[in-house]
Amino acid sequence: MEEIKVFCPATIANVSCGFDVLGLALDSVGDEMTVRKIPENSIRITKILGQDLPLETEKNVSGVAGLALLTKSDYEGGFEIEIDKRIKPGSGIGSSAASSAGAVWAMNELLGKPFSKLELVQFAMQGEKLASDVAHADNVAPAIYGGFTLVRSYEPLDIIPIPTPSELYATVIHPQIEIKTSDSRKILRTTISLAQGIQQWGNLGGLIAGLYQSDYDLIGRSLHDYIVEPIRSILIPAFDKIKANAIEAGALGCGISGSGPSIFALSKGESNAKKVAASMQETYKNIGVPFDIHISKVNTQGVKKIA
Amino acid sequence: MEEIKVFCPATIANVSCGFDVLGLALDSVGDEMTVRKIPENSIRITKILGQDLPLETEKNVSGVAGLALLTKSDYEGGFEIEIDKRIKPGSGIGSSAASSAGAVWAMNELLGKPFSKLELVQFAMQGEKLASDVAHADNVAPAIYGGFTLVRSYEPLDIIPIPTPSELYATVIHPQIEIKTSDSRKILRTTISLAQGIQQWGNLGGLIAGLYQSDYDLIGRSLHDYIVEPIRSILIPAFDKIKANAIEAGALGCGISGSGPSIFALSKGESNAKKVAASMQETYKNIGVPFDIHISKVNTQGVKKIA
Known part of the structure; x- marks a missing residue:
């Protein structure tokens, strides 16, 4: 070849x-x-x-x-x-x-x-x-x-x-603003509380178990980040609103993709992923933030x- | 009944x-x-x-x-x-x-x-x-x-x-000293570095994956605690020596059971678990610490x- x-x-x-x-x-x-x-x-x-x-x-x-x-x-x-x-x-x-x-x-x-x-x-x-x-x-x-x-x-x-559970879909919305990875790293705290750490590794354990078991509900219960997301999300327009609406629309969970500004949600099935996309789009349209949006099965x- | x-x-x-x-x-x-x-x-x-x-x-x-x-x-x-x-x-x-x-x-x-x-x-x-x-x-x-x-x-x-992988055995040695759970909690730090946290949840993810896959090698690579063990182990006689010898004798990993003073090791197969027990016993016999020891399949x- x-x-x-x-x-x-x-x-x-x-x-x-x-x-x-x-x-x-x-x-x-x-x-x-x-x-x-x-x-x-x-x-x-x-x-x-x-x-x-x-x-x-x-x-x-x-x-x-x-x-x-x-x-x-x-x-x-x-x-x-x-x-x-x-x-x-x-x-x-x-x-x-x-x-x-x-x-x-x-x-x-x-x-x-x-x-x-x-x-x-x-x-x-x-x-x-x-x-x-x-x-x-x-x-x-x-x-x-x-x-x-x-x-x-x-x-x-x-x-x-x-x-990867077979019905897992991602919805990703990319607000057209620039955040440099280096800036996004700079605002992170270098220490966390032990209690936050325990919560985080408990959730990661639950997420890994959920992926092995194709237990969508467990995946949803585990998709939380109380450490980095609350800090980095302040750099992303309307993050909290996008997330709340995505969950309301049926997403299992929603968070920052990489160091942002894209926001991802995971859903069970394409139809839910599309509803989540519609909710995300509406949120940014209402406040006038330009965006790209993607719906994709996990590859x-x-x-x-x-x- | x-x-x-x-x-x-x-x-x-x-x-x-x-x-x-x-x-x-x-x-x-x-x-x-x-x-x-x-x-x-x-x-x-x-x-x-x-x-x-x-x-x-x-x-x-x-x-x-x-x-x-x-x-x-x-x-x-x-x-x-x-x-x-x-x-x-x-x-x-x-x-x-x-x-x-x-x-x-x-x-x-x-x-x-x-x-x-x-x-x-x-x-x-x-x-x-x-x-x-x-x-x-x-x-x-x-x-x-x-x-x-x-x-x-x-x-x-x-x-x-x-x-639970079918060949997983635990060896537990209990040095006859008293540590109160409340004392053992008191010496913990309430904050950790984000880097330590990431290392810990990476390992927990690996451990859960190893248990699902019955991948004993991955279980062994993941059985680390760089946060609590270094602090609590100072209350346990000869912890570092017991651990090093247990790993040398074939244990997948070794750590503090609960808040101590018992030390556990996990091994693949009963024969390895017995070798680990022999090594732990020898360590405590040599320094004159009285102990109980248990070898058990995971229930x-x-x-x-x-x-």
């Missing part, structure tokens, strides 16, 4: 009580990327559609992630990348992770899969480091593994794929070949 | 990263209790073997738990209780919880099971309140449900039974009828 075209899913990180550890992949939102082999031992980004992003390899997340892979490979050639960028950067649904994950996944296919998924995550994390100064895995892990993934630890990197496959 | 004899399992609460939320029941360590119906609408404790504990209903945890059940029942009679107390109070393996849970479980059987397991836990929690001033559920929940239980929340009380049934 000399060339491959892949779908690179958008992802939701910081799934409520799973702050910094739990993420999931989306099915109907993502970039497309074409990667082809070239004889020179280098990475070239030849075309980017949809966004104004740097073509220089060292300044582009897919370039940096690809170089990390190339360095560890005994392949003597290189790759050329074309990106059809459909996920808006800064939206909080893993735009940089999609490009990083897609690039290394595609290269691994073209080389006959010499690397494991865990290794691909490690390469893609270098792209995340370029994008936000932190080599975090909470978006690239679900982008590569699909479904829900738990990043149990970084030293050593330990990624646990968690089963259980991760990056995939489309041509 | 007028009379029932039950086995009331010892339990391990605060299972490492599951501090305050995750407990498990033991199979070969527990009290025995006989409960019989009496015509008067009251609870009488007629005999306690093995320990010098109060016979007055209001001062005995099984009496108090039984009264909580009796108050909510339309049964016009009462119960008489005999306790063969085999779990030492203050050992950190749920001595009071066994008596509270055993009493209300037995009464519920004699009345034709009018109450759910969740309600039985609520009654038994009143016994825990008498014993330690806090109506905690982390021992009574596994005593009643069996296996591993997650106390996701208290308001409302939400208990999630978690599957998946909870309190059970034995006659």
Whole structure:
């Protein structure tokens, strides 16, 4: 195989009580990327559609992630990348992770899969480091593994794929405002009360159990974050109203996607996810906030070949 | 049925990263209790073997738990209780919880099971309140449900039974020193760093996933508590040495049982659990600390009828 075209899913990180550890992949939102082999031992980004992003390899997340892979490979050639960028950067649904994950996944296919998924995550994390100064895995892990993934630890990197109940849908609304990940990190407190911690790990335990059991009610009861959400949500227009209305419309739970500004809700079934979308839209229309909205099944496959 | 004899399992609460939320029941360590119906609408404790504990209903945890059940029942009679107390109070393996849970479980059987397991836990929690001033559920929940239980929340009380891998064994060593639960609570810090919290809920997520998947290696990788254990373990003789030797001997993980002083280890298979027991014994023999030691499969049934 000399060339491959892949779908690179958008992802939701910081799934409520799973702050910094739990993420999931989306099915109907993502970039497309074409990667082809070239004889020179280098990475070239030849075309980017949809966004104004740097073509220089060292300044582009897919370039940096690809170089990390190339360095560890005994392949003597290189790759050329074309990106059809459909996920808006800064939206909080893993735009940089999609490009990083897609690039290394595609290269691994073209080389006959010499690397494991865990290794691909490690390469893609270098792209995340370029994008936000932190080599975090909470978006690239679900982008590569699909479904829900738990990043149990970084030293050593330990990624646990968690089963996805078949009727789980996500609704994501993206208010068109900019929050920098670095700003969103700055406002976090560095200490929490032990009581809050206990509540959070109790809920995360419940959420993981709910996902294993396809117990939607338990998933809903567990989707809370009393630690980060109350602080970060002040940067997001009408967060409390959006959330209250989404729950009222039937969502199992609702929270901040990544470091925002996108807000996600999880629902049982597409029909509920659509009602939640309608409620979210109405809220932002009423107060005049421009937005994008997505409804998607949880993607259980991760990056995939489309041509 | 007028009379029932039950086995009331010892339990391990605060299972490492599951501090305050995750407990498990033991199979070969527990009290025995006989409960019989009496015509008067009251609870009488007629005999306690093995320990010098109060016979007055209001001062005995099984009496108090039984009264909580009796108050909510339309049964016009009462119960008489005999306790063969085999779990030492203050050992950190749920001595009071066994008596509270055993009493209300037995009464519920004699009345034709009018109450759910969740309600039985609520009654038994009143016994825990008498014993330690806090109506905690982390021992009574596994005593009643069996296996591993997650106390996701208290308001409302939400208990999630978690599957138990079939080859999971516990080794528990009880150094013969006294630590009061209240003292052990006092030395805890009330705040933790957000980074420690993230590490803890990452590990708890991994542990729950490991239990669902019967992935012993993942269970082992997740059995860490960097928050409470480093503080409380200073009250337990040679904790670090016991733990290091237990891991060396093949334990998946090792931690403080409840608020101590007992130390538990989990192992895959009885043969490993015995090797761990030998290593723990040797450590305490060498430094002259008297101890009890138990090896037990995880009990998946909870309190059970034995006659």
